[in-house]
Amino acid sequence: MLAGALLFVAAPCVAAQVVPSDVSATPLPVKPPTDSTGADTTDAKPDSVKPQVGRFADPMLYEIGPQYQWNRRELFALGALTVADLLERIPQITTFRSGWLATPQAAAFNGDFQRVRFFYDGIELDNLDPANGGILDLSTVQLWTLEHMSVERSASEVRVFLRSWRVDNTTPYTRVDVATGNEETNLYRGYYGKRFGGGELLQLAGQQFGVTSSRFAGSGDALSLLARAGVGKRGWSVDGFVNRTHPTRGIQRAALGRPAIPALDATHTTAYVRAAVGSSGGPWAQLTAASLRFRASEAVTNVGEDGVTVTDTVASSRSEAQYDLSGGLTRGPARLELRNRLRSIDAATYNSASARFDIAVPWGVLSAFGENDGFRRSTNADLGVRFQPLSFIAVAGSIAQTTARSDNAQFPSSRSARGEVGLRVLGPWFSFGAMTLDNAFVPAPVVYDTLLQPVLLGRSEGIMGAIRGPLGRGFGIDAYLTRWSGAEPYRPQYQSRSEINFSSTFPRRFPSGNFEVRAHGVYEYRGGNTFPLQAGEIKVVAAKTVSALLEIRIMRAVLTYQQRNILAYQHEIIPGFEMPRVLAIYGVRWDFWN
Numbered sequence: 001m002l003a004g005a006l007l008f009v010a011a012p013c014v015a016a017q018v019v020p021s022d023v024s025a026t027p028l029p030v031k032p033p034t035d036s037t038g039a040d041t042t043d044a045k046p047d048s049v050k051p052q053v054g055r056f057a058d059p060m061l062y063e064i065g066p067q068y069q070w071n072r073r074e075l076f077a078l079g080a081l082t083v084a085d086l087l088e089r090i091p092q093i094t095t096f097r098s099g100w101l102a103t104p105q106a107a108a109f110n111g112d113f114q115r116v117r118f119f120y121d122g123i124e125l126d127n128l129d130p131a132n133g134g135i136l137d138l139s140t141v142q143l144w145t146l147e148h149m150s151v152e153r154s155a156s157e158v159r160v161f162l163r164s165w166r167v168d169n170t171t172p173y174t175r176v177d178v179a180t181g182n183e184e185t186n187l188y189r190g191y192y193g194k195r196f197g198g199g200e201l202l203q204l205a206g207q208q209f210g211v212t213s214s215r216f217a218g219s220g221d222a223l224s225l226l227a228r229a230g231v232g233k234r235g236w237s238v239d240g241f242v243n244r245t246h247p248t249r250g251i252q253r254a255a256l257g258r259p260a261i262p263a264l265d266a267t268h269t270t271a272y273v274r275a276a277v278g279s280s281g282g283p284w285a286q287l288t289a290a291s292l293r294f295r296a297s298e299a300v301t302n303v304g305e306d307g308v309t310v311t312d313t314v315a316s317s318r319s320e321a322q323y324d325l326s327g328g329l330t331r332g333p334a335r336l337e338l339r340n341r342l343r344s345i346d347a348a349t350y351n352s353a354s355a356r357f358d359i360a361v362p363w364g365v366l367s368a369f370g371e372n373d374g375f376r377r378s379t380n381a382d383l384g385v386r387f388q389p390l391s392f393i394a395v396a397g398s399i400a401q402t403t404a405r406s407d408n409a410q411f412p413s414s415r416s417a418r419g420e421v422g423l424r425v426l427g428p429w430f431s432f433g434a435m436t437l438d439n440a441f442v443p444a445p446v447v448y449d450t451l452l453q454p455v456l457l458g459r460s461e462g463i464m465g466a467i468r469g470p471l472g473r474g475f476g477i478d479a480y481l482t483r484w485s486g487a488e489p490y491r492p493q494y495q496s497r498s499e500i501n502f503s504s505t506f507p508r509r510f511p512s513g514n515f516e517v518r519a520h521g522v523y524e525y526r527g528g529n530t531f532p533l534q535a536g537e538i539k540v541v542a543a544k545t546v547s548a549l550l551e552i553r554i555m556r557a558v559l560t561y562q563q564r565n566i567l568a569y570q571h572e573i574i575p576g577f578e579m580p581r582v583l584a585i586y587g588v589r590w591d592f593w594n
Helices: 002-009 072-077 083-087
Strands: 069-071 093-097 105-109 116-120 146-153 158-164 173-181 185-195 200-211 220-232 236-249 264-278 284-303 309-331 334-345 348-361 364-373 378-390 393-404 414-424 429-437 440-442 455-457 460-472 475-484 494-504 515-526 529-532 537-540 543-554 557-564 572-574 583-593
Touching (some): 072 146, 105 116, 185 583
Antiparallel strands (some): 069 146, 185 200, 236 264, 334 348, 460 475
8 A cells, every 4th residue: 555655646746845955866055054943144244143042952853764853944845734734744643624724633643632742842732622622722733933843753652842933143034924725715924033132032923814615624714923022142041922823713514414513713822931041952941931821702502402503602711820840961972851840720730740861872862751740640651762773774663651640540551662673775764663552541532523432442553664765866755654453433544644755956057045946745545434422433434635735945935836635535534524625725935134
C-alpha cells in the first residue's frame, strides 16, 4: 500500500515542499542572516539585533531522518493553516474534523485523544470548554502566532512545543498575508514588531478568517489578536503577552438521523507575564504566570415531552491560572531541565513536577523525561534514543511507563514501546518499526456527537514504515504507513500519508536568492473506522484524498496556491458530516523591513 501511494503522488499534478530547500543537490548561496521572524536582515546594522525575551530548551528529538520541527518560515511554506495540518504528517497520529477551518478539530495518538499535549511558551494548553468532553479543540491553537514548533513522539504520548513569535531587530518589521478561496473563504493577517535601543519590545498582530459556505464545509469566522511588550537584555528579560481569539461557528447540520454540531460564539484568552535570567545555553531560570480563559454562548437543542424542539442559548465561562517555574543547564553535549507547574482550575490546585535530561553527540541522542503529574494523578516516565554508528544506519526507539496514582486518574497504568531500524539509501531514509501499548481509556469526542461513548482499549500492537528525506535536484519525499493488528474505535487499522516535494532557488540563474519555487503533492489514506454509541456503533468507510501546493517567492513576497481533495473524493471523517469535495485557497504573504 505504501509503494502504491508513493507512485500515485509522483504524477504530474504533484510539485512541492516539506524538505527544506537546502537538500537540493545544487549548492545554494549562503543564506542571509534572519531574525526570529524568518525575515532577511542583511541590511540591518550590526548593533541593531537585541537579545531575545524568554528562555527555551526544546527537547532533543530522536526520529530517524528529518526531525519533526519547523521554524516560522517553514510553518507557512508547508501550506498548513492549523496545527492539525502539521500533525497529519506524523505517524501514529490520527486527526479528526467535520469540515473546513471553522469546524472543531481533534487529534489522537495511538487512538487516544488525551495523549497529544501542547505547550505554548512553556504553558500547557488545557481544554476549558465543557462541551468538548476534556478534548482540546485544535482550532483554538493559533498556528499563525508561532515562530517555532517541534514535536516529540515518545512511546506513550506526543508533546508539541509551540514558541510564539518574537522580534529581535530595532528596524521595524511588518508582514501582511491575504488569501481567499472557495467555500467563500477569506483570510487576512498583519504583523508589526520592533525592538528599541534599550532592548524594549513591541509586537502587534492579528488574524481574521471567515467561511460562508455550504453545509459540508461548515460556516464561521474568527478574529485573533496578539500583543507583546517587554524588554530583553543580555542576562535577563521581562515581557507580557496576550492572545485573544473570538471564534463564531454556525450550526453544522449532519446527515439525516445524526445530531448537528451546535452554533458557538466563544472567546479564548491566553495571557502571561514572564521573567527570565541567564542565557539559553544555561544556566537559566524562568518564571511565567499565565491566565487561560474561555467564555462562550452555545446553542443547545432540547426536545420537550410534547415533542416540540426548543433551542436555548447557554452561557459558560471557565478560567485557569498556571504558574510555571523552569530552569536548565547545558554542559557540552548534555542538557538538564527542571520544571514545576502549578495549576489552579475549578476551585482546585494541582502541582506537577518534571525533569528532562538530554545528551546529543554526532552518533546519537539520548533523551530521558520524568513527570509527577498532579493534574492527571499519574506518574509518567519515558526514554528515547537514536543510535547512528554510521552515516547510513540508525536505530531509534522509545519506552514509556505510566502509573496511575489514584482510582480517578486520567490515565490507567500502562507500558508502551516503539522501535525502528533505518537505512539511508543515497538521500532518503528507509525505516521500519513496531509499536506496542497496554490499555488506554479514550474519552469520546462529544463535540461532534453527544451520543458517542468512551472506550477502554486493550493491548495493541502495530507496525510502521517510512521513507523520508531528499531525492536530489531539489526533490524530496516524506511518506509513512502504519498498520495496527486490528481496527479499534477512533483508530483505523491502516493509515498512510505520502508526499513528493520540490524546493529550489535556482542559484545558477538567480544567484541573488530572490526567487524560489516550492511545491508538493500529497496522497492520504485512512482505513475504515468505528464510532461507538450507547446502542451499537456507527462506521465510516475508508477515505483517500489527493492534495497539492505551489508557492513562488519573489524577493520577500510569496505567492501561494493549494488545493485539497483535488479528485473531489466523497468521504467522511466524522459520521454524518461529508467533507468538502474540493478546497482551494490562494493568496500572498509579504514581509518587509521599514
